[in-house]
Amino acid sequence: MRRFEGKVVAVTGSGRAGGLGAAILKRFATEGAACVVSDxxxxxxxxxxxxxxxxxxxxxxxxxxxxxxxxxxxxxCDVRSDADCRALVETAVSAFGRLDVMVANAGIGYLMKPFLETEEADWDAVLDVNLKGAFLSAKHAAAHMVARGGGGRILMIASQAAKSGFPHMAPYCASKHGMVGLVRSMAIELGRHGITVNAVCPNHVTTGLGAKQNDYFSKLLGFDSVEAYLANMKARNPLGRPGLPEDTAGLCAFLASEDAAYVTGEAWNVSGGEEMH
Ligand SMILES: NC(=O)c1ccc[n+]([C@@H]2O[C@H](COP(=O)([O-])OP(=O)(O)OC[C@H]3O[C@@H](n4cnc5c(N)ncnc54)[C@H](O)[C@@H]3O)[C@@H](O)[C@H]2O)c1
Known part of the structure; x- marks a missing residue:
């Protein structure tokens, strides 16, 4: 399938080998899109x-x-900067003439601390990238799509942590839950412009960010090794395997396709059945 021939896709936080963002772009590239890598x-x-x-x-x-x-x-592009996000969209449009899909993927998940030790600076660091960054990148993409006409797609890579709480990750969980509210509000306002807005909620994936979580949580939960921690995770998963970047990429491609033209304001799990609401 080459569903995105002639389309242009930008993904924030996509410049890291093995990350979800790079896998998302690879999938869009396979299907014909021009790609904007950003980090x-x-x-x-x-x-x-x-x-x-x-x-x-x-x-x-x-x-x-x-x-x-x-x-x-x-x-x-530092997604915490309004000017950078504006410039990202402008650069994409000047290089390829248009922007059809923006994936707000940039995120940090390496600040893990007990709630009572979490400081204001930790909160700001996580919320600034994960939530404010999603807002700014989506806003500038949406402004271009509205001005150009013809609709568009905005996706936000939220998380299982947008649906459930996790220990030692209060700012992360709050940021990802917040993203779902942002998606719902944007979907209502942008629907009349033919722009759909959806969140994608992966379970744990061993990326750069995921590897740091593996180290931290395997120790916190008393596992002998990261391998034992991951084996336990796999055993608890209804589909019996860990999440992969390609799982998230496949859902993003569906949501950006014409098949999902009537789907907006949703937060889609891609978790092998680990998260069902
Ligand atoms: N790996 C998982 O288990 C998992 C699960 C659910 C959701 N997610 C989300 O997926 C997204 C991608 O994470 P990943 O797991 O691929 O890890 P990753 O570390 O490979 O990707 C995160 C990227 O965000 C970038 N980034 C950080 N701060 C930034 C900033 N201020 N401006 C621009 N870019 C910035 C990093 O440079 C990095 O490339 C994140 O939003 C993460 O919260 C990850």
Missing amino acids: LGVPKERMGEGDIGTTAEMEAVADGLRAMGAQAIAVP
């Missing part, structure tokens, strides 16, 4: 190079997409 490029406060998609990694993701025959550019 921080350089670490900011409280981040190491190992926490983010660097400029070199972003370029490597774009090279991989080009090797598949897709058009691709890499654009640095």
Whole structure:
């Protein structure tokens, strides 16, 4: 299937090998889309190079997409910045003439602490990227789609943590639950422009971000090793396997396709049945 021939897709936080964002772009590239890879490029406060998609990694993701025959550019964007998000959309439009799909995927999930030790700065760090960043990137994409006419698709990568609470992740869970409210409100206002807005809620996936959670939670829950922790997770999953980036990518492609033209304001689980509401 080449459902996205002539379409342009931008994914924030997609410049990291093995991440959900890179897998989402790969899927869209396979189906004919021109791709906008975007990430921080350089670490900011409280981040190491190992926490983010660097400029070199972003370029490597774009090279991989080009090797598949897709058009691709890499654009640095800190989603906490209104100016960066505006520039991301403008750069996509000037490179490819339009933007059809924005996936707000950038997120941080490596600040894990007991609730009573969580400080204001932790809260701000997580909410600024996960929720404010989704708002800003979606807003500038929507403004372009409304001005251009012809509709569009906005997707937000929320999480299982948008549906259930998890220990030591209060700001993360709050940010992801907040995303669902943002999606519902945007869907109501943007529907008359033919723009659908949906959240995608994956269960745990071992990405860069996921690997940090594996280390932390395997110790917190008293497992002997990360492998034992993951085996337990697998055993509890109705479909009997962990989540993969490609699972999320497949759902994103469906939601961006014409088959999902009448689907908006929803928060879709992609969790092998682990999350059912
Ligand atoms: N891995 C999981 O288990 C899981 C499950 C559910 C949801 N998610 C969500 O999926 C999304 C992608 O995460 P991932 O697991 O692929 O991890 P990842 O670390 O590979 O991707 C997150 C990306 O966000 C980028 N980022 C961080 N701060 C940014 C900022 N200020 N501006 C722009 N980009 C920024 C990072 O550089 C990184 O490339 C996140 O929103 C995460 O919360 C992940």
